[in-house]
Amino acid sequence: MADTAQAITEDEFRAEALAFLEANAKPKPEEKLVFGEGSDEVSVLPERTPEQDAREVKAAKVWAQQVFDAGFGWITGPTEYGGRGLPASYQRIYQSVESKFNTASQSPRMIGLGMIAPTILAHGTEPVKQAYLQKLWRGEIIACQLFSEPSNGSDLAGVQTRAILDGDEWILNGQKVWTSGAHYSDIGEIICRTDPDLPKHQGLSAFVVNMKAPGVEVRPLRQMTGGASFNEVFFTDVRVPADHLLGDVNSGWTVALTTLMNERAAIGGGGAAGGSGASNRLLDLMRHLGATTNPLIRQEYANLYINLQVARWNSERAMSKIRAGQLPGPELSIGKLSLTENMRRTAELAAHVLGPRITADSGEWGTYGWSQFVLGVPGMRVAGGTDEVMRNILAERVLGLPKEPSGKS
Numbered sequence: 454m455a456d457t458a459q460a461i462t463e464d465e466f467r468a469e470a471l472a473f474l475e476a477n478a479k480p481k482p483e484e485k486l487v488f489g490e491g492s493d494e495v496s497v498l499p500e501r502t503p504e505q506d507a508r509e510v511k512a513a514k515v516w517a518q519q520v521f522d523a524g525f526g527w528i529t530g531p532t533e534y535g536g537r538g539l540p541a542s543y544q545r546i547y548q549s550v551e552s553k554f555n556t557a558s559q560s561p562r563m564i565g566l567g568m569i570a571p572t573i574l575a576h577g578t579e580p581v582k583q584a585y586l587q588k589l590w591r592g593e594i595i596a597c598q599l600f601s602e603p604s605n606g607s608d609l610a611g612v613q614t615r616a617i618l619d620g621d622e623w624i625l626n627g628q629k630v631w632t633s634g635a636h637y638s639d640i641g642e643i644i645c646r647t648d649p650d651l652p653k654h655q656g657l658s659a660f661v662v663n664m665k666a667p668g669v670e671v672r673p674l675r676q677m678t679g680g681a682s683f684n685e686v687f688f689t690d691v692r693v694p695a696d697h698l699l700g701d702v703n704s705g706w707t708v709a710l711t712t713l714m715n716e717r718a719a720i721g722g723g724g725a726a727g728g729s730g731a732s733n734r735l736l737d738l739m740r741h742l743g744a745t746t747n748p749l750i751r752q753e754y755a756n757l758y759i760n761l762q763v764a765r766w767n768s769e770r771a772m773s774k775i776r777a778g779q780l781p782g783p784e785l786s787i788g789k790l791s792l793t794e795n796m797r798r799t800a801e802l803a804a805h806v807l808g809p810r811i812t813a814d815s816g817e818w819g820t821y822g823w824s825q826f827v828l829g830v831p832g833m834r835v836a837g838g839t840d841e842v843m844r845n846i847l848a849e850r851v852l853g854l855p856k857e858p859s860g861k862s
């Protein structure tokens with residue numbers, strides 16, 4: 454467990470990972486898409502009952518603890534916080550070996566690990582790093598992102614939730630919204646206004662808040678797909694210890710950028726594959742319905758296929774920059790846009806092919822199941838920075854077009 458990069462070779466590490474997985478998980482059978490067999494669910498945001506959510510969270514935590522205790526839970530993390538201190542190539546080896554096995558979905562932990570843990574590592578105080586990093590990576594706790602508010606989403610610098618210092622505690626009051634997974638999270642990263650007299654980007658601070666603290670109220674929000682994967686969160690006189698500040702007082706904007714950069718890497722970096730699983734299902738559906746001989750539909754599918762391919766190459770470009778230790782910038786915004794555009798193309802073509810079958814559940818396999826996907830796609834155009842905001846970033850930073858008025862006051 455305490456090996457350093459030099460103490461274990463990649464081959465030894467691969468063998469160790471394989472031995473662990475062979476002993477603790479079942480190999481994944483080769484996935485073969487057979488129309489009419491298995492689940493016909495095609496969705497973007499999972500539709501779960503609270504009981505299903507609780508089961509998924511529990512299974513994710515149990516597997517995370519097994520993986521962590523075997524030394525594969527935080528492969529690249531600093532050893533002083535419970536990581537293994539190995540280079541990213543070892544992480545990729547583990548992922549590649551694990552992908553051949555059936556393991557519990559880790560999606561409830563993704564925001565915490567992909568966005569909040571890196572922010573804590575970069576900006577947290579020593580006690581906060583010691584208190585939360587290992588617990589997050591070991592799956593003992595889950596974290597959420599408390600940024601958006603009812604009147605401040607894209608304009609994050611305008612947040613209104615107030616934090617006021619009272620002795621050695623901050624007191625939080627306000628409301629957040631669209632908080633994914635707040636209902637099963639133990640901690641959250643919250644952006645608050647700490648100085649209303651400073652220009653809006655400069656009067657913000659970031660904190661780690663205990664989601665179980667008195668005064669935190671989580672209310673589910675039902676989305677048009679029927680599920681309730683995100684929430685409103687109300688804060689009434691919630692007390693946060695002073696050492697739970699991330700970064701300096703009034704430097705919350707910088708902290709938020711760290712989180713958002715990681716969010717775009719998580720969404721935009723995977724943009725290539727985004728929708729490709731659904732596009733394979735769509736091809737299968739088209740074949741089943743005899744739609745592949747329709748020249749218009751063939752043309753639409755070819756367009757989708759080409760765009761998926763381009764997105765895959767863009768994602769490769771971003772990933773190779775990350776591997777080389779560089780920060781991908783525009784590639785992530787392009788990746789995020791490609792992801793949502795390809796999902797939109799997939800959804801529109803599915804609706805075109807299915808016609809009225811997509812509007813009512815007749816019990817016919819593989820038809821109405823697509824409605825979840827079609828209704829879930831608009832959310833992806835908004836989550837993690839809207840399409841319009843991504844276009845602004847590309848226009849200003851890549852094409853060098855004039856900046857839009859920033860609204861900084």
Ligand SMILES: Cc1cc2nc3c(=O)[nH]c(=O)nc-3n(C[C@H](O)[C@H](O)[C@H](O)COP(=O)(O)OP(=O)(O)OC[C@H]3O[C@@H](n4cnc5c(N)ncnc54)[C@H](O)[C@@H]3O)c2cc1C
Pocket residue numbers: 498597598599600601602603604605606607608630631632633634683832833835836837838839840841842845
């Ligand atoms: C599935 C999903 C999960 C989410 N999870 C979380 C979460 O866990 N935590 C969290 O904090 N938030 C979360 N969000 C919220 C998300 O970050 C915001 O919805 C997003 O930032 C947009 O903010 P808004 O909804 O206030 O829309 P607004 O910012 O009000 O935008 C409304 C419209 O105006 C456009 N617009 C806004 N500003 C500009 C501009 N400068 N130029 C051009 N057009 C502009 C937008 O593109 C959009 O079309 C989630 C959202 C979704 C859909």
